[in-house]
Amino acid sequence: TVMSQNLNKLKNISPDLSTDELVNRLQSLEIMLGKIDQQEGDLPTTITSLSSQLIDEDILNHKDRQVRFSTAICLGELFRICCPQPPFSLEALKSVFHLLLFQLRGLSNPKSSHYEKLCYLVETIAEVKCCLLCLDVEEGNEIVLEIFQTVFMCLHPDQGKRIQGFLLEILHCLLQESENLPDGVLETMLQYLVEPLSKDRPVANKMIGKLLDKSFNQLEQYIRIFFNNWLVTGTNESGELSAQMYELLYQIHVVQPQLVTNVLPQLEVKVKGSEVKERLDGVQVLVRLLSARDYLLARSNKSLWQMFLSRFRDIDPKVRLLCLQSCKQFYKEPELLVDLVEQWNDRHCDSEESIRREVIKLVSMVLESPEKYTLLSEEALTRLCDILRERMLDKKWQVRKTAMTSAAITHLKIWSSGDTVDKIKTSGTCVQWVFEKLLHQYYQPFNQDKCYVTNLIIKHLFPVAPPAIRYLSMVTAFKACNENAVLALTEILRKRVDTCACIRNVIDRNTTDKFHSVNVLSRYIPENEHMQTFLDLLDNDRKIAKNIREMLKQNLSVEAGLKIRDQILSQLGPEHRCYTLTRSILDITVSPMIDKEGVTLLIKYVWDDLTADSADDAECTLKLIKLILRNNSSLLSSQESLDKLLQLSRTDEHAVSLTAVEIIADNSGDLRGVSLPALPHIQSAMISFATQSTPCYAKHAVKYLSQTCKDSHSILHKVLMRLRENHMDFEDDKVNTAITTFGCIAFYEPQIFTNKLAKEIFNKFIMKDILCKDRESPAKGRRGKSWEVESKLSREVQIKLCALKALVRWILGCEDREDGKLLPCLKLFCDIIESEGDLMNQGCLLSAEKAHMRLKASTCLLRLGTNKECNRALTYEQWYKLTATVTDPCQKVRELFIKKLTKHA
Numbered sequence: 001t002v003m004s005q006n007l008n009k010l011k012n013i014s015p016d017l018s019t020d021e022l023v024n025r026l027q028s029l030e031i032m033l034g035k036i037d038q039q040e041g042d043l044p045t046t047i048t049s050l051s052s053q054l055i056d057e058d059i060l061n062h063k064d065r066q067v068r069f070s071t072a073i074c075l076g077e078l079f080r081i082c083c084p085q086p087p088f089s090l091e092a093l094k095s096v097f098h099l100l101l102f103q104l105r106g107l108s109n110p111k112s113s114h115y116e117k118l119c120y121l122v123e124t125i126a127e128v129k130c131c132l133l134c135l136d137v138e139e140g141n142e143i144v145l146e147i148f149q150t151v152f153m154c155l156h157p158d159q160g161k162r163i164q165g166f167l168l169e170i171l172h173c174l175l176q177e178s179e180n181l182p183d184g185v186l187e188t189m190l191q192y193l194v195e196p197l198s199k200d201r202p203v204a205n206k207m208i209g210k211l212l213d214k215s216f217n218q219l220e221q222y223i224r225i226f227f228n229n230w231l232v233t234g235t236n237e238s239g240e241l242s243a244q245m246y247e248l249l250y251q252i253h254v255v256q257p258q259l260v261t262n263v264l265p266q267l268e269v270k271v272k273g274s275e276v277k278e279r280l281d282g283v284q285v286l287v288r289l290l291s292a293r294d295y296l297l298a299r300s301n302k303s304l305w306q307m308f309l310s311r312f313r314d315i316d317p318k319v320r321l322l323c324l325q326s327c328k329q330f331y332k333e334p335e336l337l338v339d340l341v342e343q344w345n346d347r348h349c350d351s352e353e354s355i356r357r358e359v360i361k362l363v364s365m366v367l368e369s370p371e372k373y374t375l376l377s378e379e380a381l382t383r384l385c386d387i388l389r390e391r392m393l394d395k396k397w398q399v400r401k402t403a404m405t406s407a408a409i410t411h412l413k414i415w416s417s418g419d420t421v422d423k424i425k426t427s428g429t430c431v432q433w434v435f436e437k438l439l440h441q442y443y444q445p446f447n448q449d450k451c452y453v454t455n456l457i458i459k460h461l462f463p464v465a466p467p468a469i470r471y472l473s474m475v476t477a478f479k480a481c482n483e484n485a486v487l488a489l490t491e492i493l494r495k496r497v498d499t500c501a502c503i504r505n506v507i508d509r510n511t512t513d514k515f516h517s518v519n520v521l522s523r524y525i526p527e528n529e530h531m532q533t534f535l536d537l538l539d540n541d542r543k544i545a546k547n548i549r550e551m552l553k554q555n556l557s558v559e560a561g562l563k564i565r566d567q568i569l570s571q572l573g574p575e576h577r578c579y580t581l582t583r584s585i586l587d588i589t590v591s592p593m594i595d596k597e598g599v600t601l602l603i604k605y606v607w608d609d610l611t612a613d614s615a616d617d618a619e620c621t622l623k624l625i626k627l628i629l630r631n632n633s634s635l636l637s638s639q640e641s642l643d644k645l646l647q648l649s650r651t652d653e654h655a656v657s658l659t660a661v662e663i664i665a666d667n668s669g670d671l672r673g674v675s676l677p678a679l680p681h682i683q684s685a686m687i688s689f690a691t692q693s694t695p696c697y698a699k700h701a702v703k704y705l706s707q708t709c710k711d712s713h714s715i716l717h718k719v720l721m722r723l724r725e726n727h728m729d730f731e732d733d734k735v736n737t738a739i740t741t742f743g744c745i746a747f748y749e750p751q752i753f754t755n756k757l758a759k760e761i762f763n764k765f766i767m768k769d770i771l772c773k774d775r776e777s778p779a780k781g782r783r784g785k786s787w788e789v790e791s792k793l794s795r796e797v798q799i800k801l802c803a804l805k806a807l808v809r810w811i812l813g814c815e816d817r818e819d820g821k822l823l824p825c826l827k828l829f830c831d832i833i834e835s836e837g838d839l840m841n842q843g844c845l846l847s848a849e850k851a852h853m854r855l856k857a858s859t860c861l862l863r864l865g866t867n868k869e870c871n872r873a874l875t876y877e878q879w880y881k882l883t884a885t886v887t888d889p890c891q892k893v894r895e896l897f898i899k900k901l902t903k904h905a
Contacts, residue, residue: 013050015058019067026070033077051078051087060099069114072103076121083128090137097134097143100125107154107163119163126166132177141182144174148188155203168207168214175215181222187241193251194244209255216256223252223259231266246285253289257296264289264297268307276316283311283319287326295333305336312343317352324358331366334375341366341380348387356391357402363387364406367431368413381430389437401452404441407434408456415473416463435461435477439485442492451525451584454492459587464562471594471601478624479617486627493631499524500552500589506538507545525584533578534585544568551586555634557595565590594628599635603644606656615653622648622659626666633667642678646685658696661689665700668707683709690719691727695740695802702741706748716749720757728765730775736802739766743806747813758821762810770803771828774844784846787892797849801856804829808860812867822873826864830881832857851890858885858893859900866904 013025029050053059054074062068075096078087086093106118125131134143151167175181189211191197192204212219230245241248249267253260270282286308290298298305312323324347330336340362348359363384366372373381388410391403411434438461442453462473481489502517522531538545550556551564565586572579594602602625609618629636636642648660664682671679682704689701705719706712719741727738742761746753753761775796790798807825814821832839837850837857845853861882864870885897 013053019064023066030073055088055092076124079130080124093137101150108156110158122166126169144182145184152204175218194247212256227263250288291329353396356399360402360406364410368410408460432480436481436485439488442488471598475621479620497631561590619655626663633670636667661700665704668704671708690741695736698737698741702744716745739802739806743809747809750813766803774840774842776844778843786890788848804856829857829861830878855893
């Protein structure tokens with residue numbers, strides 16, 4: 001009754017009123033309605049009368065904005081008061097909703113003066129669910145579509161979550177109560193999931209995600225029909241969305257996977273379609289689906305995962321390549337990685353070059369991550385390594401290059417991972433083969449392979465810092481190398497020395513050797529089209545030339561060499577046309593992997609191996625030191641290194657001790673004139689080796705004494721006299737050592753031997769008493785094996801072999817090679833070959849012993865034949881007898897002789 005009395009006091013709402021008066025009356029009505037609670041039962045006549053006045057077409061469509069806005073607010077209040085019954089007829093609902101929706105667009109401007117009232121209106125509509133009334137109207141579908149369009153249009157980032165929650169509730173309520181989804185509603189919603197609206201309207205995009213998740217049961221069947229029409233029947237009525245169906249499918253899966261669960265199996269129609277583009281698009285979206293949400297679909301839906309794996313065998317290379325490129329998104333998942341490795345194993349032999357290269361990149365990506373090793377079985381890891389090894393031998397250069405680069409970078413990254421030494425060692429064993437296989441690639445018949453292998457080994461294979469890890473990686477890699485790999489590394493380091501010498505000649509403007517130096521550089525450097533520009537650079541820019549000269553110093557540390565290299569390249573600039581060539585030359589000439597500190601560390605590793613009872617590893621490390629010092633002997637001139645090598649030479653391990661002595665002897669030339677406390681101790685040890693040790697030690701000891709000691713003539717003369725007096729007897733235990741020392745002294749210090757002394761030792765003792773006399777009993781009926789190692793031969797034959805080598809050294813060392821000395825030796829070697837190894841023909845030698853005698857005589861004759869001064873004395877008949885060794889009945893003799901022949905060629 002009170003409400004009716006208050007409403008009766010209000011004046012009528014009429015379009016005939018002036019605008020100001022009409023606005024005032026509507027605002028008064030708005031205030032009055034806001035104070036009225038929701039009514040139950042029949043509506044009062046006053047409410048019905050007000051409703052009929054407000055829905056007048058002239059009021060709803062009034063020209064003034066304020067009139068329309070106030071009318072909308074009043075209508076919202078009437079919906080609240082009269083709920084659940086509408087305050088006016090269903091026929092008028094269409095016009096009413098058009099007005100309400102039009103006003104709600106003002107929510108897009110939170111700074112508007114009407115914003116708070118609009119928020120209240122939204123809250124009212126959501127609470128009383130008046131939007132459901134449009135479902136009963138004849139043209140209700142159009143109103144529902146307009147509601148969805150208006151809600152998404154009015155969303156704004158500055159709106160509060162509460163208002164957006166009311167708007168979401170309005171849409172969810174409509175979807176929940178609708179028997180059939182009106183046309184256009186689904187497309188209106190989905191368009192905000194893809195570009196451009198997904199970026200332009202991010203708030204709407206998020207609301208769509210919430211709405212799909214909240215209204216899953218209502219939308220699932222419509223989405224299934226929507227996609228099936230496109231996937232299966234090929235029909236598509238989605239308008240602008242037709243070009244973005246794959247993207248739409250993915251976005252829905254990300255928001256609510258269950259919405260498209262029944263759609264995904266139909267994707268096979270596209271993935272296995274007849275058109276290449278169709279398959280490419282299908283595989284692309286399939287990959288995105290499988291990798292989304294932490295690989296949920298790949299792990300739970302095996303049929304889809306197998307669908308993807310089947311495309312690795314697609315007939316078109318573009319599809320196969322796309323599958324491989326997509327593998328990067330799955331390799332973190334252990335279960336999926338195992339399946340992918342199987343596919344890589346099949347595809348690494350693909351006919352397409354690009355596919356083989358992509359497989360190499362994927363394999364490298366897994367191998368360079370040690371944490372992946374625990375995800376794969378040992379068999380799978382081995383297979384990955386085999387793929388890299390096999391692709392290094394590919395017929396295409398780019399594939400070989402990619403395989404070599406991947407292997408080298410994998411090796412580098414594992415050793416540069418920063419883990420503890422034990423962990424790095426464990427991971428490093430998986431790629432221990434890389435160094436050896438790269439060196440094997442050096443034997444490829446193409447110069448580009450040789451140049452690239454050189455660049456990789458010197459620059460990209462081992463970490464620069466910390467030094468301990470760098471040298472540990474070198475030792476570990478070198479231990480896996482076979483003989484052929486070591487020979488290749490020797491050649492690489494030798495070429496590096498040649499390159500440095502050539503650069504030095506060019507910088508010093510040595511015109512005599514400049515032409516030769518340029519030819520050598522052009523042969524060693526693949527990017528040589530700007531060689532003349534580089535030479536001009538060295539002539540004109542003396543600062544760069546000076547820096548390069550500084551970098552060529554042998555005793556420069558690795559870090560200092562790299563610093564100078566970077567300084568030169570920075571000064572030159574990448575835009576310079578010979579920048580690439582200069583970088584290639586500097587990469588080769590920079591200090592090769594090791595410096596004085598490295599030698600000290602490597603020797604320490606030898607002691608560590610001996611402490612761990614691993615003599616083989618210790619010997620291998622010493623061989624690496626020997627190989628590197630052969631091309632940079634100045635690195636050994638430190639007291640600590642010499643002391644430790646001297647200690648190693650006295651160990652009980654024969655191979656380790658002998659290699660240490662050999663290292664000291666090979667680098668003795670750089671020790672002459674150097675004042676170090678260790679040298680007197682080394683000299684004393686070498687004298688002992690030359691007189692009391694085995695022939696192997698004696699050979700290196702004489703070399704050291706000759707090249708290092710200032711009074712070498714006097715020292716070696718005393719050694720010679722001591723051996724002559726005490727051990728120049730066949731029955732003496734040290735006769736082998738004495739004969740070897742005689743030959744080496746004759747080679748290094750020939751002036752010690754007077755004619756009388758030479759005749760006594762070489763003519764009388766070695767030739768007549770040793771070689772031309774058999775002391776063993778005849779070997780009748782004792783044929784034996786065709787070949788044995790030298791250590792298993794009889795003592796007499798071992799002495800004779802030492803005697804043959806001593807004769808060659810004597811002849812090569814003589815300053816005056818008169819025919820009286822040379823011809824008897826040549827005849828002796830030919831007679832041994834002609835007599836099949838048994839010079840005296842008394843049948844005292846076994847088959848293996850005669851084979852060794854033939855081989856040693858042939859190699860001695862070959863060595864003399866390759867000497868320019870001795871070569872003139874050999875007759876055609878003697879050359880012919882030498883060539884007969886190639887057809888020797890013993891296979892081992894043939895192999896070893898051909899190997900020597902190749903070395904001297």
